[in-house]
Amino acid sequence: MLYFVPTPIGNLADMTYRGVDVLKAVSLILCEDTRVSGKLLKHYDIETPMRAYHQHNEHQITKSIEDKLKNGEDIAVISDAGTPLISDPGFLLARKCAELKLSVTCLPGPTAFVPALVCSGLPTDKFVFEGFLPPKKGRQKRLQFLNNETRTMVFYESPHKLIKTLNDFKTTFGKDRPISLSREISKMFEEIRHGTVEDILEYYAERKPKGEFVITVKGLD
Structure with missing residues (x-):
């Protein structure tokens, strides 16, 4: 087995x-x-x-x-x-x-995107797990494809690429798209933050991203 x-x-x-x-x-x-x-x-x-x-x-x-x-x-x-x-x-x-x-x-057990999705405040009845976006080749093509996605989207991201990804979301989905960020899930410094893409960008303009992130993005209405 x-x-x-x-x-x-x-x-x-x-x-x-x-x-x-x-x-x-x-x-x-x-x-x-x-x-x-x-x-x-x-x-x-x-x-x-x-x-x-x-x-x-x-x-x-x-x-x-x-x-x-x-x-x-x-x-x-x-x-x-x-x-x-x-x-x-x-x-x-x-x-x-x-x-x-x-x-x-x-075996059933821990998976980071599940608690992040549950706590996001975004629709959970239908969602799509995207994981990490392509770092370079195919990245913009994938984002443009997702621009018409109506289901909640779930992404993984590292701290040093977070700002780039949020700016890509701003360009593709718009600054007012609701999102949720979860980091350090189940750890001592677990944090869940809700807002628009612009809100989260402003928050991290004054703070250095730390920890591994799960980003949950509302689908297109």
Whole structure:
């Protein structure tokens, strides 16, 4: 069995009992960064061996993982934080398991965009998760495509690119488009801010963005 196991996005107490049990029971844990995941495993007294599995090596090692699964091993995939495959590695392995009809399951657990969407005050009945916008090539084309999107849109962004993205939103969606910013979800300095694109730009004109952001944007009326 291949297990995709969500890990805390901030507060270590968000790890589920089942998630801990699975990580203790499998023969191998695939993770983005063994140093980051090592802290989580140490906290929960998990001694299972780890192996780095990330965007720079997943093409090279997927075949070896596939062979282990065929031989009856149970393997878990985790990311540095949150649910694997949601703006994190794991898709190639999931696709290969589906093609080969190998057993796969994903445990429920932390994902940053869900609490951000719930707390945004924007419609949650229909939404589209965009994750990170393309850094350069295809960025403007994607934004223009989304200009007519009527569903609530959810984006991820890093602190050093936040202002650029907000300015792109201002150009594409207009300065009065309602948005919500959530940062450091579940951590000590969690903050959720509501307003228009212009409001949020003015707020960060006087403050340096810190932490990882989830930006929720109201769809076109």
